[in-house]
Amino acid sequence: MFAVTILGNNSALPAYDRHPTAQIVTIGDQLLLIDCGEGTQMQLSRYKVRRGKLNHIFISHLHGDHYFGLIGLITSMGLLGREQPLYLYAPSGLDAIIELQLKVAATTLPFELVFHPLEKETVLVDTSKFSVSCFATQHRIPCWGFLVREKKSPRKIDTHKLKSFEIPTGFYPALKAGEDYTHPDGSIIYNHQVTVTNAAPRSYAYCADTIYDERLAEVTREVDLLYHESTYLKEMEDRAAERFHSTTVQAATIALKANARRLLLGHFSSKYEQLNDYLSEAITIFPNTQLAIEGVTFRILNAT
Amino acid sequence: MFAVTILGNNSALPAYDRHPTAQIVTIGDQLLLIDCGEGTQMQLSRYKVRRGKLNHIFISHLHGDHYFGLIGLITSMGLLGREQPLYLYAPSGLDAIIELQLKVAATTLPFELVFHPLEKETVLVDTSKFSVSCFATQHRIPCWGFLVREKKSPRKIDTHKLKSFEIPTGFYPALKAGEDYTHPDGSIIYNHQVTVTNAAPRSYAYCADTIYDERLAEVTREVDLLYHESTYLKEMEDRAAERFHSTTVQAATIALKANARRLLLGHFSSKYEQLNDYLSEAITIFPNTQLAIEGVTFRILNAT
Numbered sequence: 001m002f003a004v005t006i007l008g009n010n011s012a013l014p015a016y017d018r019h020p021t022a023q024i025v026t027i028g029d030q031l032l033l034i035d036c037g038e039g040t041q042m043q044l045s046r047y048k049v050r051r052g053k054l055n056h057i058f059i060s061h062l063h064g065d066h067y068f069g070l071i072g073l074i075t076s077m078g079l080l081g082r083e084q085p086l087y088l089y090a091p092s093g094l095d096a097i098i099e100l101q102l103k104v105a106a107t108t109l110p111f112e113l114v115f116h117p118l119e120k121e122t123v124l125v126d127t128s129k130f131s132v133s134c135f136a137t138q139h140r141i142p143c144w145g146f147l148v149r150e151k152k153s154p155r156k157i158d159t160h161k162l163k164s165f166e167i168p169t170g171f172y173p174a175l176k177a178g179e180d181y182t183h184p185d186g187s188i189i190y191n192h193q194v195t196v197t198n199a200a201p202r203s204y205a206y207c208a209d210t211i212y213d214e215r216l217a218e219v220t221r222e223v224d225l226l227y228h229e230s231t232y233l234k235e236m237e238d239r240a241a242e243r244f245h246s247t248t249v250q251a252a253t254i255a256l257k258a259n260a261r262r263l264l265l266g267h268f269s270s271k272y273e274q275l276n277d278y279l280s281e282a283i284t285i286f287p288n289t290q291l292a293i294e295g296v297t298f299r300i301l302n303a304t
Numbered sequence: 305m306f307a308v309t310i311l312g313n314n315s316a317l318p319a320y321d322r323h324p325t326a327q328i329v330t331i332g333d334q335l336l337l338i339d340c341g342e343g344t345q346m347q348l349s350r351y352k353v354r355r356g357k358l359n360h361i362f363i364s365h366l367h368g369d370h371y372f373g374l375i376g377l378i379t380s381m382g383l384l385g386r387e388q389p390l391y392l393y394a395p396s397g398l399d400a401i402i403e404l405q406l407k408v409a410a411t412t413l414p415f416e417l418v419f420h421p422l423e424k425e426t427v428l429v430d431t432s433k434f435s436v437s438c439f440a441t442q443h444r445i446p447c448w449g450f451l452v453r454e455k456k457s458p459r460k461i462d463t464h465k466l467k468s469f470e471i472p473t474g475f476y477p478a479l480k481a482g483e484d485y486t487h488p489d490g491s492i493i494y495n496h497q498v499t500v501t502n503a504a505p506r507s508y509a510y511c512a513d514t515i516y517d518e519r520l521a522e523v524t525r526e527v528d529l530l531y532h533e534s535t536y537l538k539e540m541e542d543r544a545a546e547r548f549h550s551t552t553v554q555a556a557t558i559a560l561k562a563n564a565r566r567l568l569l570g571h572f573s574s575k576y577e578q579l580n581d582y583l584s585e586a587i588t589i590f591p592n593t594q595l596a597i598e599g600v601t602f603r604i605l606n607a608t
Contacts (some may be wrong), residue, residue, distance in 0.1 A: 093408040104397040295471040
């Protein structure tokens with residue numbers, strides 16, 4: 001499973017039961033939380049997300065609509081008796097805010113909160129299953145996007161074919177890596193006899209708040225799903241630039257230039273009650289676009 | 305109009321669509337916000353409360369379920385272009401948290417936020433229409449309750465009777481204060497001819513988080529509506545004491561000892577999905593009890 005579930009899709013002001021930014025990326029048995037606007041803990045309950053599997057939280061920048069829900073989530077995790085460490089990746093400054101809020105409440109968390117300040121474009125998480133790296137976006141204050149990449153063995157075992165041969169299970173990792181198997185009697189089972197090419201690893205890019213920036217198309221090149229903010233409709237291009245935000249057309253243009261497979265639009269302005277125009281404007285440039293509707297889970301699919 | 309509208313009635317963990325503590329007191333043309341748990345700004349929208357009339361915010365203590373929604377509310381007020389000053393009464397420490405959060409966002413509020421630290425039992429707001437004072441409760445960290453008292457002239461003009469006499473409107477305040485009116489020709493209209501006794505001023509007390517403390521019955525003596533926390537049912541009396549909270553029976557006992565007119569129970573534990581037992585337990589001690597249900601407005605009525 002590799003998917004993103006939208007918990008909040010609105011920009012600064014909550015409106016029309018749309019919430020400030022937050023999303024859950026499910027990858028294998030891990031949940032990653034990207035941004036955590038006010039009310040995120042309630043949204044997690046509403047959409048029945050299991051917090052126990054949440055070990056990594058990424059905060060793009062320190063505008064409140066991207067992190068005001070974090071302290072509530074963290075303290076609730078403490079009240080619920082969490083014990084395993086929680087890893088937090090965010091711009092420097094958030095650590096001091098959290099410390100101060102715990103201090104005035106005379107609260108000690110029952111788990112370790114490991115803070116990693118975002119300072120440069122780098123790999124933040126690197127497991128055998130996936131990696132998460134960050135990249136700078138252009139906003140009024142330092143702001144970071146995140147790229148989640150699945151890892152896969154180059155080869156996948158064909159269990160049906162495997163039945164014809166006696167290969168010890170301990171050799172399976174080597175098979176996945178492309179090696180041939182030599183029986184004790186010297187006979188060789190060639191790798192291609194029992195494996196097939198694996199599907200390409202999938203990727204998801206989260207372009208946080210940003211002005212139109214073509215460099216983002218390079219950074220997110222060929223991603224399977226690109227989330228790009230589109231705070232405004234195209235008519236508000238000047239205002240978008242002034243506030244370091246993007247329009248529908250700009251988001252779609254980045255998706256096109258990146259040769260992304262699919263585009264997800266979010267961070268909608270509370271100026272607009274209806275979202276239809278966001279979609280109709282974007283698809284004129286990039287047809288494979290969807291709106292980040294709250295509660296919806298978007299699977300990240302292979303290119304094919 | 306003198307009433308309290310419940311925005312959040314749950315204790316620390318949000319659950320069952322119950323929210324952390326927040327309530328709006330409407331008095332005349334003013335709105336007062338007491339406590340501001342996470343999601344309060346959404347609850348204000350949900351229940352169509354007009355923020356423009358909100359000029360005073362009171363925070364009982366610095367446990368997150370009583371103030372995590374404040375920074376979101378304040379910054380949204382800024383985004384919406386508020387210009388008039390906002391008065392904040394809260395334990396010291398909250399000012400530093402807000403300053404830090406505005407600083408990391410490079411945000412300047414377009415209105416003045418006037419911070420008043422709660423340090424002793426005193427009158428906080430004193431207008432011609434009402435006063436708000438604070439009193440200490442007993443909790444794990446410094447915690448304050450609030451007492452809102454209406455002010456009324458001793459006499460009320462009887463507009464029906466007034467028609468028979470020629471009294472300049474400029475003299476009305478003197479009439480309300482009990483004075484007689486002397487016509488230029490020397491004839492006297494006695495006060496009792498055109499006024500009646502006004503109903504007694506009404507009062508509302510908010511007993512924030514507290515262990516059972518009989519002193520609260522003195523402080524809130526004869527209030528028309530007493531809000532008292534009852535985090536737990538009576539079976540959890542030990543746990544309540546351990547955590548400096550109260551039970552249904554304890555809250556009702558305070559209401560009884562205070563000779564309050566009515567009791568409002570809130571701050572329900574997320575241990576309980578159903579709230580029926582809160583009511584049935586409390587009314588055995590104090591029959592005139594209601595549950596603080598979110599979205600409901602409780603009018604503060606005179607004794608009669």
